[in-house]
Amino acid sequence: MRHAVVAGLLLVAPGAAVAQGNTADQLEQAARYHAALDVERELVLLRRVISPNSPFVVTHEQRVLAYKYLGAALVVLGQRDSGLVYFRAALERDPFVDLEPQKFTPAELAAFSEARQLTFGLGIQAIAFDTIDPRTERLGLTVLATHVADLRVELRSAGAPSGLVLYQGVTDGPRELQWDGLLADGRLAASGRYEIILAGVSQLLHRGDSVRLYFSIQQDHPPLEDTVAALGPQDLLPEQHAAAMARGELFKSLGIAAAAFLIPRTVANGELHGGGRAFANGIAGAAAVVGIGSFIFHQRHREIPANIAANAERRAQRATANAVIHDRNQARLAQTRLIVAPAAGIGP
């Protein structure tokens, strides 16, 4: 008796093991049953997967797959309307879902096609991590409408009111799009968050739908050179004389005049009554005139032409250097590559 119980448990165990396998195993097993046309056992497994009481975690993709196989199994069993319901459930969750012709019968394919006509959904295929060279490469995008619809695909900086229209027209099924990395203004997309908005109106059901996908772009280019800093006061010569300078020049000139005036009167021997006083007075007068002239001139013309010219030359040199740096930076920016990555939303 004891041996009979053990043998019974051994017989039951494989079934129990199947029943207790995780969701992926159950779906694989269901697919195998479907290929073997063992739809009864397939339905059991699939209903177990979609049941709210399923002990295993069921991902979104697994649920879609379960609905797809459920729909196909029900069509095989002749329950076409029920099959359509599950097909539509799969399509509503993932418009990209499809039946592989090599795995499914024409009846299943026809039912799925009908389900697509009855269900309007739009989808954008997720963007993978990628790096593109905008000069030679394009970013590939796939959008989809479950059936014929008027579509508009727009790419914009996240949160911006408008952007670049990538496509506008009638589409039935998937459509491949390519983006060259440029925005509407012709400039390369700057680093930041972007969104693709797909909006459409079904031509069959006259119903609208929209979906958006966020992604980020990071510009990658060789490091740029800093431009030459703006010239500060310490880099430039004074372009005007100080106000006190004119007075200083006047005092110097008057000092020279005084020296000329005093030499014959102090150094000369008094007994000679001479010393060339007239000559000295002439020089003193000339020095005074120069001093006064210089004072007046510098009061009216405080600019220093030599310094102005030197400063202009320094500014020109800086501008030339910056122009060269700018050109080099432009050449480096021309090599910019775009690193594209999926994003969760407008910001992190």
Place this chain on the structure above:
Amino acid sequence: MRWSPVSALAILIAVPSLAAGQVSVQGGVLVGRAEHRVVDADTLVALSGTLFGGTLGVTIGERFQIHGEALGGPLTSAAAPSLEDHDVAEAQILGGMKVRPWLTLESGLSFRSFSNSLARQHWTTWRIGAETRVPLGFESVTAVLRGFWMPLVAVSGLSKPDVALALGVGLDWRGRRMGISAQYTFERYDFEPRNGAQRLEELSTIRVRVGMWWPRSSRAKRSA
């Protein structure tokens, strides 16, 4: 043979500067007015006249210069011609070294001759002193102050003077190629009293010089 060390030094200084293109030559003409006053045996003789001459200078590098000058002319009394009237001729050579941008130390020899139909008197002086240049606001105008002490003065027929000094004040404008300067110079000589009388002598001049430079400079030269 006596000048060999000086010549060698000049060559040592000049050759590298010449090779480096740092030598400039200045030449010019002088016109001036001179006043010569002499008191001897309580008698004052005052003579004046117009002098003409020329200058030649060489600037070597930024620091060294050699400057030569020659001028001459008749000196006459203001009244009627007299036996005291004479001609003066002078040659001077000065070497200078710039120790500051505004200060040049100078030393040199002067040879002067007073002559008339009756006699000739030779003066030889060695002077040392300095020249300072003060910019006067305008970029190319400077004031020039000069002062010399003459420790060695040899005058034919006279003993060495107790006091011998020279001063000068002037204005100098220098363009890129040419320049004009006006200078007042004053020389005082006090001789040793002899037999109760002392000979005092002064020579004052005002000189206007018009000069040119070679090679042409992009900035006003301040060294000569």
